[in-house]
Amino acid sequence: METHGLPKMISQAGPRHANPSAFPEADELARWDREHVWHAFTQMAEYEPLLIERGQGCKLIDIDGRAYLDGVSSLWCNLHGHRHPTIDAAICEQLSKLAHTTSLGASNSTTIRLARRLVELAPAGLEHVFFSDDGATAVEVAIKLAFQYWRQCPKPRPQKNLFLALGDAYHGDTLGSVSVGGVARFHALFEPLLFEVARLPAPRSDRAPPGAAAAGALDHHLGQLEAALQEHHERIAAMVIEPLMQCAAGMIAHPEGYLRGARELTRRYGVLLIADEVAVGFGRTGKMFACEHEGISPDLLCLAKGMTGGYLPLAATLASDDIWRAFLGRHEDSRHFFHGHTYGGNPLGAAAALASLDVFEQERVLERLPEKIERLRQHLATIAQLEHVGDVRQRGLIAGVELMRDRATATPYEPGERRGWRACLHAREHGVLLRPLGDVVVLMPPLAVSLEELDQIAAAAAAGIQAACSD
Numbered sequence: 125m126e127t128h129g130l131p132k133m134i135s136q137a138g139p140r141h142a143n144p145s146a147f148p149e150a151d152e153l154a155r156w157d158r159e160h161v162w163h164a165f166t167q168m169a170e171y172e173p174l175l176i177e178r179g180q181g182c183k184l185i186d187i188d189g190r191a192y193l194d195g196v197s198s199l200w201c202n203l204h205g206h207r208h209p210t211i212d213a214a215i216c217e218q219l220s221k222l223a224h225t226t227s228l229g230a231s232n233s234t235t236i237r238l239a240r241r242l243v244e245l246a247p248a249g250l251e252h253v254f255f256s257d258d259g260a261t262a263v264e265v266a267i268k269l270a271f272q273y274w275r276q277c278p279k280p281r282p283q284k285n286l287f288l289a290l291g292d293a294y295h296g297d298t299l300g301s302v303s304v305g306g307v308a309r310f311h312a313l314f315e316p317l318l319f320e321v322a323r324l325p326a327p328r329s330d331r332a333p334p335g336a337a338a339a340g341a342l343d344h345h346l347g348q349l350e351a352a353l354q355e356h357h358e359r360i361a362a363m364v365i366e367p368l369m370q371c372a373a374g375m376i377a378h379p380e381g382y383l384r385g386a387r388e389l390t391r392r393y394g395v396l397l398i399a400d401e402v403a404v405g406f407g408r409t410g411k412m413f414a415c416e417h418e419g420i421s422p423d424l425l426c427l428a429k430g431m432t433g434g435y436l437p438l439a440a441t442l443a444s445d446d447i448w449r450a451f452l453g454r455h456e457d458s459r460h461f462f463h464g465h466t467y468g469g470n471p472l473g474a475a476a477a478l479a480s481l482d483v484f485e486q487e488r489v490l491e492r493l494p495e496k497i498e499r500l501r502q503h504l505a506t507i508a509q510l511e512h513v514g515d516v517r518q519r520g521l522i523a524g525v526e527l528m529r530d531r532a533t534a535t536p537y538e539p540g541e542r543r544g545w546r547a548c549l550h551a552r553e554h555g556v557l558l559r560p561l562g563d564v565v566v567l568m569p570p571l572a573v574s575l576e577e578l579d580q581i582a583a584a585a586a587a588g589i590q591a592a593c594s595d
């Protein structure tokens with residue numbers, strides 16, 4: 125793998141900081157960061173601060189003036205780059221009118237417009253939008269809506285109180301979304317607090333199911349799903365699925381046709397389908413929504429991460445008309461949805477989201493993706509040749525590179541060796557910020573990434589992997 129000609133972004137970034145007084149300030153901030161900010165998914169005893177001060181396009185610039193490419197879209201949410209003028213202006217304009225008002229029994233014009241726009245864009249039949257603020261809350265809302273629906277629909281089925289989810293699923297970190305999640309590393313500890321879930325093995329397209337050829341993976345996994353539905357459908361309220369790609373699991377790609385099959389089977393057995401597009405939505409897979417690849421509409425659709433272009437926390441759960449109608453009645457019937465978040469549907473977030481959708485149109489973002497996706501594919505094909513790369517998996521601009529001690533025998537590294545993490549730290553020396561999932565190095569650049577920036581990200585990832593796996 126060629127790694128010469130790597131961009132020397134660190135040395136290009138110039139002096140540590142234009143203002144010399146920033147030196148002590150930076151050290152003090154780093155100390156306060158360690159002492160006072162409790163970082164998510166981070167061992168604070170070992171935490172090394174990385175202090176980002178500014179962003180520009182696909183670059184992030186730290187407090188010392190060093191520039192890095194944002195190789196994982198600031199944790200999978202940035203779409204059009206940082207400080208995009210259209211989104212910046214939309215937020216400022218909204219700010220000049222209203223920063224926040226409640227969505228409990230009231231509304232504002234920006235949030236209404238966003239709801240309308242989401243309904244127009246989303247798969248057919250999803251006409252009602254419940255706003256919250258994060259991916260986990262979008263899933264939480266979908267679970268509670270599904271549960272309540274079966275108690276209030278025209279033919280109530282109150283025994284439907286079980287959810288069906290997939291192995292290694294990730295749906296967020298609140299207790300409902302952890303219950304349907306299945307990543308042991310994150311979730312096992314909280315087991316006593318979780319509700320019961322029926323779980324099927326993740327339908328991996330890259331590994332042959334037991335007793336079947338890889339080519340038979342689709343039939344095998346749909347057969348398994350049908351058997352589970354046949355046996356338990358009277359108790360199952362909904363199936364929860366991350367369409368096409370289970371990202372947090374380490375980029376597990378489903379066999380083509382699985383989503384369509386799951387839609388047909390859940391419909392046949394009277395089970396709702398919840399599509400969690402928090403990670404894959406808003407263009408990441410090459411289409412606006414992953415469900416479009418298989419021509420399906422779920423009953424409930426969860427959106428978050430990319431919705432505001434990666435600017436502000438805002439999430440939405442879209443519901444079918446059938447579900448919506450089950451919640452209508454007179455106040456004293458208590459059929460309405462007893463759930464809400466103070467900042468749900470926040471107008472600043474809605475303004476950012478509307479502007480992000482404008483950028484999709486103005487910059488023909490989706491039309492320009494295929495050549496970026498192809499360039500990423502080419503780089504991954506090269507990376508796949510590296511000695512300790514066991515597998516590469518890609519869907520659109522989402523990619524995972526799995527490191528292994530011995531690829532011939534598919535022997536993983538000991539988790540304690542932290543090879544994925546080390547590869548990402550080395551990539552940082554080449555001016556690219558990455559964050560791994562265990563030993564899977566994730567590449568998920570903003571949709572706005574240029575071909576040249578993609579080249580830099582791939583080269584830094586390759587160099588990082590080689591450095592981390594050289595012993």
Ligand SMILES: *Cc1c(COP(=O)(O)O)cnc(C)c1O
Nearest residue numbers: 258259260294295296400402403
């Ligand atoms: C990130 C993620 C979530 C949780 O979103 P938060 O905004 O972090 O709460 C839920 N589902 C999927 C598929 C995700 O990738």
